[in-house]
Amino acid sequence: MEExxxxxxxxxxxxxxxxxxxxxxxSKVAVKVREEECGNIFKLDGFIGPITECETDxxxxxxxxxxxxxxxxxxxxxNEIRMAVExxxxxxxxxRVELGGGTVWSGAGELVIKAVKIVKEVAPxxxxxxxxxxxxxxxxxLKLKELExxxxxxxxxxxxxxxxxxxxxxxxxxARMKLAEEIDKVGLGLTSVMMVGIGSTYxxxxxxxxxxxxxxxxxxxxxxxxxPIPGTPFASRPMASPLEVAxxxxxxxxxxxxxxxxxxxxxxxPRLLPLWIMAGANRAIHLGPHVHRHNAxxxxxxxxxGEVRRKTIGELEFIDLTPLTRRLIREAGMEPEI
Ligand code: SF4
Numbered sequence: 416m417e418e419x420x421x422x423x424x425x426x427x428x429x430x431x432x433x434x435x436x437x438x439x440x441x442s443k444v445a446v447k448v449r450e451e452e453c454g455n456i457f458k459l460d461g462f463i464g465p466i467t468e469c470e471t472d473x474x475x476x477x478x479x480x481x482x483x484x485x486x487x488x489x490x491x492x493x494n495e496i497r498m499a500v501e502x503x504x505x506x507x508x509x510x511r512v513e514l515g516g517g518t519v520w521s522g523a524g525e526l527v528i529k530a531v532k533i534v535k536e537v538a539p540x541x542x543x544x545x546x547x548x549x550x551x552x553x554x555x556x557l558k559l560k561e562l563e564x565x566x567x568x569x570x571x572x573x574x575x576x577x578x579x580x581x582x583x584x585x586x587x588x589x590a591r592m593k594l595a596e597e598i599d600k601v602g603l604g605l606t607s608v609m610m611v612g613i614g615s616t617y618x619x620x621x622x623x624x625x626x627x628x629x630x631x632x633x634x635x636x637x638x639x640x641x642x643p644i645p646g647t648p649f650a651s652r653p654m655a656s657p658l659e660v661a662x663x664x665x666x667x668x669x670x671x672x673x674x675x676x677x678x679x680x681x682x683x684x685p686r687l688l689p690l691w692i693m694a695g696a697n698r699a700i701h702l703g704p705h706v707h708r709h710n711a712x713x714x715x716x717x718x719x720x721g722e723v724r725r726k727t728i729g730e731l732e733f734i735d736l737t738p739l740t741r742r743l744i745r746e747a748g749m750e751p752e753i
Contacts, residue, residue, distance in 0.1 A: 419670050422621050428669070429617040432662050445665035445695030452673045457692070457744045459703035459737055459753040460544075461512035463499040465490045466530045467547045469517020471585040477613060479712070480517065482646030489708060490516055490526075495731055496533050499706035502733050504538040506724075507704040509737075509753045511542040511565070518548030518586070524555030531562050544568070544606060544635075549590035556601045566604035566634055569594035574623040578614040582649070595630065604634030610680060611663050612641030612655025624667050636671060637700060638664045639680030654681050661694035668695030685719060685740050692747045703753055704735040 420428065432441050468490045474480035491499065496514075503509055514530050516523070527545055534543050544566035545551070545559065551567065559567060569591050573579050579588045598605045609615075609623050627633050640655030660682055668676050675698040678691050683701050691699070707713055709732045717725040722738040741751040 419672060420666070422625055425624065425666050425670055426617055426621045428666050429620065429662065435658075438658060438662060438665075441662065441665045442693040442695070445668040446693065448668055448672060449676075449695045449697055453675070453697045455749050456697065456752045457749040458511070458675065458698040459509070459740060459744075459751055460698065460700045461503050461507065461509035461541075461703050461753075462515060462701060462705045462707065463491070463496060463503070463512060463534075464515035464707055465517060466496060466514050467516030467519050467523045467526055467550060469548070470520050471518050471548075471583075473585045475583040475586060476648040477582055477610075477641060477644065477652075478647065479644050481648060482644055482650075491708065491731070493529065493533060495729065496530050497537055498728050499731060499733075500534050500537040500541070502706055502726075502728060503541070503704055506733070507735055507737065507753070509704050510540055511544070511753075513544050513546055513700055515546040519550040522552060522555070523547050523550035524552060524558070527551065527555065528558055528562070531559065531564055535562065544604070546570075546606065549587065549594045551594065553597050553601070556597055556603060560601055560603055564603065566606045567594075567598045568606035568608065568635075569598055570606075570608035570637075571595075571623065572608060572610040572639075573613060573615045573619060574609075574626055575615050575619040578619065582613045599630045599632045602632055605630050605632050606635040606637065607633070608637045608639055608679070609663075610639045610641055610655075611660045612653070612680075613649070620663050620666075624670050628671060633671070633674055635675040635677065635698065636667055637677045637679050638667060638682075639678065640682045642681035657682060657687060657690060661690050664691075664694040664696060684716075685736060685743055688740060688743045689747050692744070692749060697749075699740065702736050702740045704733070704737060706731055706733050708732070 546568035640660035724735040744751040
């Protein structure tokens with residue numbers, strides 16, 4: 416496909432791809448576009464978090480924070496961030512890391528800047544990107560740019576205001592849109608997540624993808640599939656279909672061309688990596704080396720294969736999926752880059 420599809424064509428693709436055979440046709444084009452626009456490289460990011468506590472009240476109805484089993488209650492201390500960076504520096508070859516956390520509505524600029532300075536001091540080679548929701552103002556973004564942060568995330572999850580309010584009653588779509596505008600304005604790379612399976616329509620997905628397309632510095636578009644978490648208000652809702660998530664991702668690849676595309680949520684599973692690759696993805700956030708406060712959901716990933724490395728550092732857990740995920744990426748014909 417020489418030219419990206421227009422909105423109508425993107426919508427038609429979502430409606431028409433209703434079988435594996437049709438997905439296969441879509442996948443062939445998505446893979447070709449990825450090869451032409453991004454090369455044959457699949458990027459694996461590192462992760463450290465949470466660096467901020469989430470104050471969103473009530474918590475988003477799909478989020479683990481709305482259950483007892485949450486990783487968001489106690490953010491990493493400065494000392495723990497330092498230990499996390501040291502383990503990534505000493506035990507992995509990762510060169511790009513997300514510092515992630517929840518939303519601090521009064522502002523998290525100081526905390527985030529401190530965390531970035533720790534990374535730069537301990538491992539100056541590490542490129543850093545930030546995901547802490549709408550906790551950063553324009554001044555913070557300018558400081559982060561000075562510190563050579565590569566990307567900042569502002570996710571809507573859905574562009575449909577009604578679906579947003581239903582899923583995220585304590586959140587603010589306007590604040591998230593404003594942050595995305597400001598990230599783009601200061602020239603930082605913009606990451607922004609869309610979630611499939613929380614009630615958005617195909618029209619919403621297309622609107623969302625084209626809303627993102629107008630940002631000059633959009634650099635990374637993670638598409639997550641809704642995963643019902645026990646104990647949350649959305650626990651009894653159906654899980655997103657992996658094929659639906661892949662289909663939306665493939666259409667996003669056709670529209671957004673050079674932008675990094677990754678998957679998440681229920682797609683965060685190395686066993687689904689071949690599907691990611693078929694759908695045109697070229698990056699993963701949570702399938703590389705991970706340092707987080709000990710959490711059962713992440714620990715389960717460590718049990719997938721004897722190749723996965725795991726160790727405990729105080730109250731933190733280090734899980735390195737890269738021996739497994741690099742192999743799977745190579746076996747799918749792409750070259751992993753961490
Ligand atoms: S803002 Fe993020 S971390 Fe906070 S409750 Fe919502 S999804 Fe969870």
